[in-house]
Amino acid sequence: xxxxxxxxxxxxxxxxxxxxxxxxxxxxxxxxxxxxxxxxxxxxxxxxxxxxxxxxxxxxxxxxxxxxxxxxxxxxxxxxxxxxxxxxxxxxxxxxxxxxxxxxxxxxxxxxxxxxxxxxxxxxxxxxxxxxxxxxxxxxxxxxxxxxxxxxxxxxxxxxxxxxxxxxxxxxxxxxxxxxxxxxxxxxxxxxxxxxxxxxxxxxxxxxxxxxxxxxxxxxxxxxxxxxxxxxxxxxxxxxxxxxxxxxxxxxxxxxxxxxxxxxxxxxxxxxxxxxxxxxxxxxxxxxxxxxxxxxxxxxxxxxxxxxxxxxxxxxxxxxxxxxxxxxxxxxxxxxxxxxxxxxxxxxxxxxxxxxxxxxxxxxxxxxxxxxxxxxxxxxxxxxxxxxxxxxxxxxxxxxxxxxxxxxxxxxxxxxxxxxxxxxxxxxxxxxxxxxxxxxxxxxxxxxxxxxxxxxxxxxxxxxxxxxxxxxxxxxxxxxxxxxxxxxxxxxxxxxxxxxxxxxxxxxxxxxxxxxxxxxxxxxxxxxxxxxxxxxxxxxxxxxxxxxxxxxxxxxxxxxxxxxxxxxxxxxxxxxxxxxxxxxxxxxxxxxxxxxx
Ligand SMILES: [Zn+2]
Numbered sequence: 135x136x137x138x139x140x141x142x143x144x145x146x147x148x149x150x151x152x153x154x155x156x157x158x159x160x161x162x163x164x165x166x167x168x169x170x171x172x173x174x175x176x177x178x179x180x181x182x183x184x185x186x187x188x189x190x191x192x193x194x195x196x197x198x199x200x201x202x203x204x205x206x207x208x209x210x211x212x213x214x215x216x217x218x219x220x221x222x223x224x225x226x227x228x229x230x231x232x233x234x235x236x237x238x239x240x241x242x243x244x245x246x247x248x249x250x251x252x253x254x255x256x257x258x259x260x261x262x263x264x265x266x267x268x269x270x271x272x273x274x275x276x277x278x279x280x281x282x283x284x285x286x287x288x289x290x291x292x293x294x295x296x297x298x299x300x301x302x303x304x305x306x307x308x309x310x311x312x313x314x315x316x317x318x319x320x321x322x323x324x325x326x327x328x329x330x331x332x333x334x335x336x337x338x339x340x341x342x343x344x345x346x347x348x349x350x351x352x353x354x355x356x357x358x359x360x361x362x363x364x365x366x367x368x369x370x371x372x373x374x375x376x377x378x379x380x381x382x383x384x385x386x387x388x389x390x391x392x393x394x395x396x397x398x399x400x401x402x403x404x405x406x407x408x409x410x411x412x413x414x415x416x417x418x419x420x421x422x423x424x425x426x427x428x429x430x431x432x433x434x435x436x437x438x439x440x441x442x443x444x445x446x447x448x449x450x451x452x453x454x455x456x457x458x459x460x461x462x463x464x465x466x467x468x469x470x471x472x473x474x475x476x477x478x479x480x481x482x483x484x485x486x487x488x489x490x491x492x493x494x495x496x497x498x499x500x501x502x503x504x505x506x507x508x509x510x511x512x513x514x515x516x517x518x519x520x521x522x523x524x525x526x527x528x529x530x531x532x533x534x535x536x537x538x539x540x541x542x543x544x545x546x547x548x549x550x551x552x553x554x555x556x557x558x559x560x561x562x563x564x565x566x567x568x569x570x571x572x573x574x575x576x577x578x579x580x581x582x583x584x585x586x587x588x589x590x591x592x593x594x595x596x597x598x599x600x601x602x603x604x605x606x607x608x609x610x611x612x613x614x615x616x617x618x619x620x621x622x623x624x625x626x627x628x629x630x631x632x633x634x635x636x637x638x639x640x641x642x643x644x645x646x647x648x649x650x651x652x653x654x655x656x657x658x659x660x661x662x663x664x665x666x667x668x669x670x671x672x673x674x675x676x677x678x679x680x681x682x683x684x685x686x687x688x689x690x691x692x693x694x695x696x697x698x699x700x701x702x703x704x705x706x707x708x709x710x711x712x713x714x715x716x717x718x719x720x721x722x723x724x725x726x727x728x729x730x731x
Contacts, residue, residue: 144428155478162220191206218667258319273288323364425465503534510643538600545607557627569603670682
């Protein structure tokens with residue numbers, strides 16, 4: 135049996151609807167990967183949820199004249215709907231405001247505390263002089279003390295990626311009203327990151343197969359680890375389970391601390407909902423299990439250094455030793471897969487700066503598969519990419535409609551018209567054998583790329599088979615073989631077999647289209663399963679309803695192999711797969727977008 139695979143997907147923040155830049159970084163790549171791994175025979179657990187704590191939620195709630203809970207209820211539902219619409223096959227997409235999450239966060243913290251990896255310290259906290267309220271880190275802007283970038287945020291510099299403390303910023307100012315924040319002394323708990331330096335160094339040096347940018351970036355930070363605050367002065371978050379802290383209404387865990395533990399809490403919740411409370415262990419404490427973490431590049435440090443530190447501390451494996459906590463000995467990440475940014479006309483997609491294309495608008499107009507394809511083949515896998523409507527139209531019209539849609543349509547149409555079923559092949563020529571062997575061989579090549587999260591190369595290799603099949607049909611001219619029906623049928627059979635193979639290889643990218651093609655080839659039942667939105671009762675807070683995303687992927691038929699098509703299976707006239715877009719869209723963009731905040 136193949137290794138169990140945990141796909142841990144970055145948690146979208148629930149202070150508004152998500153845009154296509156977000157889903158290109160964490161969403162689509164993690165789903166393509168998970169769908170491939172399931173097809174290749176791995177047991178996969180794909181989890182995430184909405185990240186619902188922290189001061190930006192409070193700020194958004196104030197703007198909407200709502201409570202933080204009302205605000206996150208609204209956006210959790212909206213974001214879940216978007217991800218469902220994209221066909222992201224989460225086993226569980228939950229949220230950080232569940233009773234289960236609170237308990238897992240507190241249990242993990244307790245192990246860190248007992249093992250001595252958390253230390254109390256006084257630090258300077260920012261308040262707004264005009265209102266007297268705590269000023270959120272992200273709402274403080276200033277010059278990065280490390281690289282000199284002038285628009286660094288209080289918690290992080292988007293230019294050099296370093297974690298920051300607002301008090302370290304040069305020339306700090308409030309992004310809300312421009313005033314200079316006042317810094318006052320306040321007590322907080324800190325994760326003692328320096329006491330993981332040795333263990334993290336050993337961990338990173340065992341991960342030589344990571345993308346070099348992720349590995350080097352993380353190793354460079356090792357020499358300069360500082361204790362990092364895990365609590366905040368705010369009333370919206372997970373309470374701290376320590377005497378003297380738990381009852382203080384203004385002390386909560388910092389949102390990054392609780393959110394990153396979500397990978398574990400969502401796995402535990404999935405297990406509890408599955409009827410086997412311990413089922414999560416197969417993916418977390420089984421030494422054969424592998425954990426793949428997907429995120430945008432601004433989140434690398436949380437997954438390559440901070441989350442491994444929390445795991446090591448819980449396990450009692452940091453430089454101070456200790457005993458494993460309530461979760462036993464948890465696995466460290468196998469792979470940290472980060473994407474660069476999808477930009478629009480050079481500006482980073484961001485709800486706070488510039489232009490936005492929301493996922494729900496995009497899905498309404500174009501459906502999921504053209505976006506999934508665009509992100510896979512032209513997305514920000516290795517470098518920042520500018521999203522242009524011109525490129526989107528070109529990829530959709532020339533690659534999906536003209537190449538792939540046309541191959542499917544003309545092979546099935548010809549077989550339908552001439553035979554009414556999958557034709558019977560006779561003696562194969564060298565050309566037939568060559569195409570079939572190219573197609574069979576591509577499974578290994580495409581699969582190898584997907585296993586290593588090289589989505590562009592994987593999609594391009596699969597599309598090479600499609601191009602070869604189109605050329606084969608044009609060269610063989612089956613429509614001219616009226617006098618040699620046996621040869622015609624052999625050509626059509628060969629083409630349909632390659633359609634079947636290419637459809638299998640494109641299933642992780644185009645799961646909706648692949649289901650239709652499966653049916654157009656005479657298949658029935660579920661080929662590629664889709665997630666569904668459900669309202670479920672919180673497992674620990676009776677009466678509370680949570681929107682979740684889940685699915686049953688065990689029954690789907692797609693397997694990563696060449697499946698012989700069945701001669702004689704009836705074929706109907708196919709309907710077109712991909713609608714061609716108006717080329718004018720490429721010049722002007724749609725009327726409804728981009729939305730400018
Ligand atoms: Zn910087």
